[in-house]
Amino acid sequence: MGSIPRLEDIPEVIHNIQSRLPVKEAACTSILSKSWLHAWSTIPILRFREAVTSLTKEQETEHLKVIDHTLIRYLHDNIPIQSINLKINVENQESASLAEKWIRPVASKSSLNALSLTFVVASASFTLPDNILSGINLTTLRVSSLFSEAYSVYMMSIDHPVINCVSLRVLNLQHVHISQEVLDDIFSTCSSLVKIKLLHCKGFNTIKVKNLGYLYKLRIISDEGNTTFLEINHVPNLTKCSFDLRFPSPPANPLPFNAHLLSLGSNLTQLYLRGIIIDDACLDMIKSKFPSLKILTLNMRRWRLGRFDLTCASMEILSLRSCQYMRIDIQLIEVNAPKLHVFLFEGKSMPRFVFFPATDNSRIRQIVLALSLSNPLQVSFFVKMRKAFKLAMKCDIKIKTKNISVINLPFDINVVNLRKMVGFPAKNVQQLSFFTIGDESLWERSQLFDAFFTICHPKKVVVKADNNHFFKVMLSEVIEKKKNTKEVREDLHWSDYLKDFEIETHEEGETLPKSSLDGLARVSVFKLNWR
Numbered sequence: 001m002g003s004i005p006r007l008e009d010i011p012e013v014i015h016n017i018q019s020r021l022p023v024k025e026a027a028c029t030s031i032l033s034k035s036w037l038h039a040w041s042t043i044p045i046l047r048f049r050e051a052v053t054s055l056t057k058e059q060e061t062e063h064l065k066v067i068d069h070t071l072i073r074y075l076h077d078n079i080p081i082q083s084i085n086l087k088i089n090v091e092n093q094e095s096a097s098l099a100e101k102w103i104r105p106v107a108s109k110s111s112l113n114a115l116s117l118t119f120v121v122a123s124a125s126f127t128l129p130d131n132i133l134s135g136i137n138l139t140t141l142r143v144s145s146l147f148s149e150a151y152s153v154y155m156m157s158i159d160h161p162v163i164n165c166v167s168l169r170v171l172n173l174q175h176v177h178i179s180q181e182v183l184d185d186i187f188s189t190c191s192s193l194v195k196i197k198l199l200h201c202k203g204f205n206t207i208k209v210k211n212l213g214y215l216y217k218l219r220i221i222s223d224e225g226n227t228t229f230l231e232i233n234h235v236p237n238l239t240k241c242s243f244d245l246r247f248p249s250p251p252a253n254p255l256p257f258n259a260h261l262l263s264l265g266s267n268l269t270q271l272y273l274r275g276i277i278i279d280d281a282c283l284d285m286i287k288s289k290f291p292s293l294k295i296l297t298l299n300m301r302r303w304r305l306g307r308f309d310l311t312c313a314s315m316e317i318l319s320l321r322s323c324q325y326m327r328i329d330i331q332l333i334e335v336n337a338p339k340l341h342v343f344l345f346e347g348k349s350m351p352r353f354v355f356f357p358a359t360d361n362s363r364i365r366q367i368v369l370a371l372s373l374s375n376p377l378q379v380s381f382f383v384k385m386r387k388a389f390k391l392a393m394k395c396d397i398k399i400k401t402k403n404i405s406v407i408n409l410p411f412d413i414n415v416v417n418l419r420k421m422v423g424f425p426a427k428n429v430q431q432l433s434f435f436t437i438g439d440e441s442l443w444e445r446s447q448l449f450d451a452f453f454t455i456c457h458p459k460k461v462v463v464k465a466d467n468n469h470f471f472k473v474m475l476s477e478v479i480e481k482k483k484n485t486k487e488v489r490e491d492l493h494w495s496d497y498l499k500d501f502e503i504e505t506h507e508e509g510e511t512l513p514k515s516s517l518d519g520l521a522r523v524s525v526f527k528l529n530w531r
Contacts, residue, residue: 011035015043044082044111046070049118060089064098071102080111083140089120090151096126104129107138114140121151130156133186138165144174144199152177152202163189169214172197180204187212198222210234216267222246222275230255236265239292245275257282267292274299274322280309287311301325311336323347324372343392344368350384355391367392372400377451379418386455389426397458398433415450425457425497427530432458453494461526502527 014036048067055063067086074081084106088099099119107115112135119126128143132155145153155178168190174197183204187193195217196209206229207220215235219242220227227245232238241264245255257276264271268290276282278298286293293312297319300308303326310318315337321344323330329349336356341364345351348371355364367388389395432452504525 011038011042015045042079044080046074046081046084046086048084048086050087067102068098071106075105081106081109082111083114083116084112085114085116087118087120088126090126091123093124096124099126100129104131107132108134110136112138114138114142116140116142117144119143119145119153121145121148121153123151125151125154127154127157130158130161132156133161133163133165133168136164137167139167140170140172141165141168142170142172143176144172145176147175147200155179155182155203160185166190167192169194171195172199173201174199176201177203180206184208205229207231213237216240218242220244228255230262233263235263237267238265239267240270241268242270242272243274243276244272247275257285264290266290269293270295272297274301278303280305283308283310290314297321300330303330304328306331307334308332309334313338315340317342319344319346321346341365342368344370346370346372348372348374350381350388352384353388353391363390364392366394366396368396368398370398370400372402374402377413379413379421382413382418382451382455383421386422386426389428389456393428395426395429395456396431396433397429397452397456398435399452400435402436413447413451415447415454418451419454422455425453425455425494427457429456429458431460431462432456433462435463450494457494457497457528457530459528461528462524463526497531498528499531500529502529 048063050063073079086102088095088102090096090099103117106112107129108131115132115135115138117128126145132143133141143153143155153176155173155176159179159181161182163185166189168186169192171186171190171193172195178201180203187209191212192214193212194214196215197219198207199219199221200223202223205227207227208231209215209218210231210233212235214237216237217240218232218235218238219240220230221242221244223246230243230245232241255276257273257278258281266289269292271286271290271293273282278300286296287310290312291314293314295317296312296315299322300320301322303323306328308320308330316339318335318337318340320333323345324347326347330347330351332352332354333345334354334356335343338357340355343353343355343364343366345353345368350369350371353367369385369388385397504527
């Protein structure tokens, strides 16, 4: 029988171990033995991800020397490079030339599988070498730059480059200027693409993704109306799709969501839409074209109707965002989704929710209500919210108010009458969050808390850092008043039901004594214990 091979005799195993460690720890393994040293000096996965902007001038110079000497050695000795992850600070023409010196020879190596480049272009722009797509075995290309108003990273200087990476599977571009011709050539040549991300990219106004049979994830974020035409067809395996098209307000021609231009396939499970026209036709398409859809997020800014009616048999998570920016308040939301688990609503008013089938055994797991309040609050607001609590096992509420000189939230609610209308407060509210913009004198009155605690007894209350008003309310109501909770009377206050509370700070759940005002600037979470 042959002897069992030692770990030191299998450099591929050592390379695998070193590649999974942080760079500095991986480098330390080189002292273990000559085998580990040789493995580290020939590791095919190179990572130069130092935070270059935080380095001193001397440290940056030394860092650049390490990169330069390493790549010179690898190229001179023809050591295979399978993957390189490089972060570059482009300050001037000298650093741009150095970056091109590194990238150009590496990009064309036949051993290269993954190329990840991150640029800091605060002082100068940079154009990628024209051979960036020439690697015949390249499967992953990631290029990103930190946002800059004045400078950009350009994807090559020619419109029709040589594209040899026909096996490219992952394309991830962020804050990159890429021409329409280059983008079209990539999509038409690289038919094996599995993931596409185009985030905040410029240089094109049309996105045509067609005949990509392996594509399963597509994410697009477009700023300032850069994308004016969108066509997605023949992508049968697409499962995750996100269109985030950000137009100037109001857009001249928002893009429609129709079956002719957007044939996303029947395997779609996740869909996010922003900057796309959301109307009844869009909802009908969602109902009829996506039988496997599980997660749906809609930006409702351009919804024009007072009623929202959606049917989707497979949907598990539904998020309706930015309803606070609609021209009219949405009054009724009807959702026929028997598998729905989570529902999120962002708005400025409280609509009526109807979920089908409506039975005690079909309650959804969680409802999240994120409301930006600026209009006068009526009793009906709290009544509808109390009814919404009955639709879910758990609820979270996030309240944002504006209380500045020109906007003052009117509030005059008869809490006794409200209590008669809603019955006992709901106990399934996990967290109630308050955030005030502007003058916080609103919190000096406890009436807003009176109304919310009349309809629910939350387990936690979260307030903005440095907001001491809620603490004062709790201190006065619970500690100073010390009411007799056994006394039965019509005007029972919410504090009569509160047994005790704890205060958490931002410092890893540290609790503060209720009798002290020390550390109030750190207060964020009140844990409430109700009777």
